[in-house]
Amino acid sequence: MKDKFIESFKEALEIDRPITMSDKFRDYDEWNSLGRLSLIANLDDQFDVTIEDEVFQKLITVEDLFNEVAKRAAAKN
């Protein structure tokens, strides 16, 4: 699931290079409002996960985001 998540995350932000889980994703040059929208859509389409804005604001690293998605996806099954 981690690989699928990273693929989906990179696709949403249009990042075409390796990334690290400890990266603070808001620091990426590619992070902007459209990237964020694309990420929201990918999480919904590919993981059936929606994260409320208040929770999302507290996620800082790629790892944080992955953990939140994994937790929510697991809760669905």
Next chain:
Amino acid sequence: MEAHHPFDLRGKVIVVTGASSGIGRQCAISCSRVGAKVILIARNEVRLGETLSLMDHSHHRILPMDLTEAAETEEKLAALKDLGGIHGVIHSAGISTTLPLRNISEDKLSNFFKTNVNASINLTRLLTRPGYAAKEGASVVFITSVMGVVGEAGKTLYSLTKGALVAGAKSLALELAPKKVRVNCVSPGVVVTPMSSSAVYSQDEASLEKIRSYHPLGLGEPEDVANACVFLLSDASRWITGTNLMVDGGYTAR
């Protein structure tokens, strides 16, 4: 008998889609206030009932259906045949999204066209058949959007569908004029409804402020759109067809 006022809808049968929420709900209520008999369409029967409870008079009728199901729609609408004629349609059922190009898949495209375009054409085709539209004429109003005329990043998918209706309404107007059926669009800017409240630009104060600043007269209320629709359904607009009325607080004035 009092003289007939050109803006009133007494004696007219009006079909309102999307009547379970937002703009469609207000259109149903406003039509009832000016005397129309309203047929309310949407999928959610409970919410259609809520709309009904807010309307004046009791001669209205709920007709729950999913407008993307062409066969089901045809079957359900058969109940409107030989009612003495439908004088107007406000087609407000629709869906919206903000989605970057990178996410516009074949599936998303067909899903949006199915709801916003295919269902609109199917509905218009069915309701303008003989035995449905009133012999003295009818008025069809599509609720489109400023996004059918101007653009915004992330609005491609939605714009495609609304622009299609704005374009289609002109040819429909010409084709249906011999039947005395008028076809017009009403294009709202951002109106406070469940649709706009759940949109991404409503999620934080900064984005909402930006959207507000695009509307010189502020954000719209459902009544603002409903009143324009009532005008387009009434005899007061009998010489107007094929147009797209911008009801947008000045959004497209700049």
